[in-house]
Amino acid sequence: xxxxxxxxxxxxxxxxxxxxxxxxxxxxxxxxxxxxxxxxxxxxxxxxxxxxxxxxxxxxxxxxxxxxxxxxxxxxxxxxxxxxxxxxxxxxxxxxxxxxxxxxxxxxxxxxxxxxxxxxxxxxxxxxxxxxxxxxxxxxxxxxxxxxxxxxxxxxxxxxxxxxxxxxxxxxxxxxxxxxxxxxxxxxxxxxxxxxxxxxxxxxxxxxxxxxxxxxxxxxxxxxxxxxxxxxxxxxxxxxxxxxxxxxxxxxxxxxxxxxxxxxxxxx
Ligand SMILES: [Fe+2]
Ligand SMILES: [Fe+2]
Numbered sequence: 322x323x324x325x326x327x328x329x330x331x332x333x334x335x336x337x338x339x340x341x342x343x344x345x346x347x348x349x350x351x352x353x354x355x356x357x358x359x360x361x362x363x364x365x366x367x368x369x370x371x372x373x374x375x376x377x378x379x380x381x382x383x384x385x386x387x388x389x390x391x392x393x394x395x396x397x398x399x400x401x402x403x404x405x406x407x408x409x410x411x412x413x414x415x416x417x418x419x420x421x422x423x424x425x426x427x428x429x430x431x432x433x434x435x436x437x438x439x440x441x442x443x444x445x446x447x448x449x450x451x452x453x454x455x456x457x458x459x460x461x462x463x464x465x466x467x468x469x470x471x472x473x474x475x476x477x478x479x480x481x482x483x484x485x486x487x488x489x490x491x492x493x494x495x496x497x498x499x500x501x502x503x504x505x506x507x508x509x510x511x512x513x514x515x516x517x518x519x520x521x522x523x524x525x526x527x528x529x530x531x532x533x534x535x536x537x538x539x540x541x542x543x544x545x546x547x548x549x550x551x552x553x554x555x556x557x558x559x560x561x562x563x564x565x566x567x568x569x570x571x572x573x574x575x576x577x578x579x580x581x582x583x584x585x586x587x588x589x
Contacts (some may be wrong), residue, residue, distance in 0.1 A: 324415055324499070325496050325499040326535070327387050327391065331390055335398075336398060336400075336428065336483045337401045337404075337405040337482065339404060339408060340404060341400070342481065343404070344409075345412075345480075346409060347409060347478050347479075348568050350475075350476045350477060350478065351476075352413055353539075355473075355541050356474045356479075357410065359404055359537070359538045359541050360410055360470070361410065361415075363402075363406055364403055364406035364407055364410065364453055364534070365529065365530055366388075366525055366529060366530070367402040367406060368404075369529050370403070371396060372431075373383065373587070375435070377392065379442070380438060380442035380449075380452065381442045382442075383448070384573075385449060388449065389452075391496050395496075399489075402489065405482055405485075407453050424449065440447070444526045444529040445513065447480065447510045447513070447514075449500070450504035450505055451514040451517050451518065453497050453498075453567070454503040454505065455497075456493070456496075456501075457494060457498040457500075459525045460490055460497055460514075461555045461558060462494040462524060462525055462555050462563055464491050465555055466538075466543075468487060469543065469551055470483065470542065471483045472547065473542070486523060493561075498558075498562075501562055505563040505564055508562055513566065514564065515564045516567065517530070519569075522576060524539070524571065526538075529535070533542075536578065539575060539578060543571070543575055548570070549575070552575055553571075553572055555570060555571045556568070556570045556571055556573075
């Protein structure tokens with residue numbers, strides 16, 4: 322895997338160009354109800370990034386100038402992923418209705434989680450290692466999810482939009498992964514990070530969207546042979562991080578989920 326150059330990333334960072342997309346052509350091509358439902362989930366998660374950022378800013382995340390600069394561009398790009406998906410769904414004739422819980426408000430579980438994360442960050446100086454690892458897992462899962470969506474649909478406007486989005490997600494992943502790799506070199510840091518991931522990790526969007534929606538999306542994107550292979554790729558990549566050689570992530574979650582097991586929680 323190539324090195325990540327933060328200066329190049331910052332120089333090239335940019336939002337999806339909403340003006341360049343041919344919205345009028347969206348309805349000229351068919352889209353399955355499954356794809357629409359999956360995009361609604363993805364749109365919600367993307368637009369939730371700003372809420373997630375609020376809890377991140379209460380941690381040590383911004384103490385490192387590279388991480389701070391990255392996060393500023395990252396939230397900008399993620400916000401535009403949400404806007405692009407929202408615009409696409411409206412153009413497809415499936416506008417997003419106002420959600421019952423406005424994004425500015427956390428539910429009690431999210432509130433507690435944000436406070437616990439901030440407290441952990443205060444007492445553990447290497448908190449950023451687990452944050453970067455978490456980010457790498459979730460960005461790679463998101464990237465694979467969008468790639469699966471592109472493969473399962475045959476829609477030229479969507480394909481073009483997803484090309485930009487997946488390029489962003491792939492750069493997000495590289496940043497987090499490289500940071501995690503550096504920070505997990507110290508064995509004690511890797512051990513604590515691994516414990517936290519083992520205990521608390523769950524797929525992107527758990528706890529933000531209803532469990533049924535997560536289940537539906539996972540089934541649509543990751544249940545068939547190609548989906549399984551994509552999930553395996555996420556796990557295998559993360560297992561190359563120091564201390565994460567045997568970690569059980571997406572595939573194990575899919576197995577539990579297929580057997581009707583419990584879901585966890587977490588956002589991108
Ligand atoms: Fe995104
Ligand atoms: Fe991302």
